[in-house]
Amino acid sequence: MKRLPPLFKTATLTLLLGGSSVFVPSSLAQTGGSATLTYTVKAGDTLYRVATERGLKPEDLLRINGLSSATLSVGQTLKLPSGMPAPAPAAAASPTPPNPVTSTSVTPKPVAPAAASAPGSNVIAGVTVRVPARLKMGDGFVLRLSGERAGEAVVSFSSEVGEDVRMPAETLTPIGAAGEYQVLGRVVLGKTTPLVYTVKVGNDVLRGSIPVSGLDQPIQHLTLPKSLTDRLTAPSRPLEEKVVEAAYALRTPQAWSRPFAAPLVTTAVSSSFGQPRTYLTGGPVLYHYGMDFPAPVGTSVRAVNDGRVVIAGTYPVRGGLVAIDHGAGLVSLYFHQSRLLVKAGETVKRGQIIGQVGTTGLSAGPHLHLEMRVRGEATLPTEYFNRLWP
Numbered sequence: 001m002k003r004l005p006p007l008f009k010t011a012t013l014t015l016l017l018g019g020s021s022v023f024v025p026s027s028l029a030q031t032g033g034s035a036t037l038t039y040t041v042k043a044g045d046t047l048y049r050v051a052t053e054r055g056l057k058p059e060d061l062l063r064i065n066g067l068s069s070a071t072l073s074v075g076q077t078l079k080l081p082s083g084m085p086a087p088a089p090a091a092a093a094s095p096t097p098p099n100p101v102t103s104t105s106v107t108p109k110p111v112a113p114a115a116a117s118a119p120g121s122n123v124i125a126g127v128t129v130r131v132p133a134r135l136k137m138g139d140g141f142v143l144r145l146s147g148e149r150a151g152e153a154v155v156s157f158s159s160e161v162g163e164d165v166r167m168p169a170e171t172l173t174p175i176g177a178a179g180e181y182q183v184l185g186r187v188v189l190g191k192t193t194p195l196v197y198t199v200k201v202g203n204d205v206l207r208g209s210i211p212v213s214g215l216d217q218p219i220q221h222l223t224l225p226k227s228l229t230d231r232l233t234a235p236s237r238p239l240e241e242k243v244v245e246a247a248y249a250l251r252t253p254q255a256w257s258r259p260f261a262a263p264l265v266t267t268a269v270s271s272s273f274g275q276p277r278t279y280l281t282g283g284p285v286l287y288h289y290g291m292d293f294p295a296p297v298g299t300s301v302r303a304v305n306d307g308r309v310v311i312a313g314t315y316p317v318r319g320g321l322v323a324i325d326h327g328a329g330l331v332s333l334y335f336h337q338s339r340l341l342v343k344a345g346e347t348v349k350r351g352q353i354i355g356q357v358g359t360t361g362l363s364a365g366p367h368l369h370l371e372m373r374v375r376g377e378a379t380l381p382t383e384y385f386n387r388l389w390p
């Protein structure tokens with residue numbers, strides 16, 4: 001099993017052929033002596049990743065630390081089993097993907113859906129629960145609740161405890177009114193095990209599962225010039241990751257009430273979301289977390305919906321970056337811009353121009369890289385356009 005600690009959390013490489021972006025994991029620092037090993041949680045860490053990089057099961061790490069939730073906070077100290085081998089030193093130069101599809105030893109296992117609902121038995125305490133019949137990795141989706149007590153429900157996706165998710169199995173409060181409520185869900189890239197959801201209304205609990213399929217994209221093997229990959233080790237990379245992780249952690253009220261719109265007027269779409277790739281010969285397999293829209297430098301970039309600008313700045317990998325918090329745990333990110341026309345803290349409306357297309361950061365051609373992150377995890381952007389929910 002590979003134990004190389006990842007050096008980078010998120011990196012974007014844009015290629016000449018339509019452009020593409022790649023994300024690689026964050027630096028993990030190992031601390032602790034030989035008797036009791038501990039690990040200090042860094043920005044972007046997930047319980048899943050901390051555990052699997054050490055050959056542990058996420059549920060064992062929870063148990064050892066007496067944790068009831070898989071949510072980690074930066075600076076938190078985790079106990080590791082004594083006598084276990086430490087991961088390789090952080091000097092290792094090759095970045096490791098967050099979800100290596102080539103690795104079979106860290107395949108996430110779903111939490112057993114004890115008392116999972118039989119098909120059709122999706123009613124709990126008078127509340128009807130509707131979910132998609134099937135999902136693909138990287139899907140955003142909506143769990144719908146209807147009925148008089150739908151607003152009392154709390155929802156969690158319990159299978160996330162065994163996955164590479166930032167805040168697994170978070171307790172989610174439905175959004176809505178008048179007996180019709182929604183909870184935004186997502187399937188992390190790399191996951192093909194069933195998604196398990198839990199709905200609680202008062203003392204009643206409903207559990208169900210949804211099958212998940214892969215994207216069936218063959219791995220692309222690419223080679224990049226050093227001038228681009230050098231951006232991955234720029235001194236301000238840790239700050240870049242810290243800034244986006246802070247945006248992913250936001251849980252503000254839903255700010256939109258109209259369908260989402262495309263971020264620019266173009267017919268050219270490089271639909272490479274979720275594409276697994278290697279960027280170095282024999283290098284790790286990495287996913288593409290966004291969608292690329294090739295367009296000339298200077299083309300207007302527009303907010304996909306109402307929200308608040310939480311990032312507007314230039315970074316080594318993402319280049320000219322704007323991130324908009326739409327509330328409900330949904331953040332849209334616009335990479336590689338040549339010009340930014342909004343400032344952090346500003347409220348924006350759907351369709352408002354926020355910047356211009358460019359080729360800044362880790363990019364080799366003018367395009368917009370758009371990401372739609374649900375509670376920090378990447379979802380397929382086109383699922384949102386012209387719809388109120390994905």
Ligand SMILES: [Zn+2]
Binds near residue numbers: 014020021288291
């Ligand atoms: Zn891209």
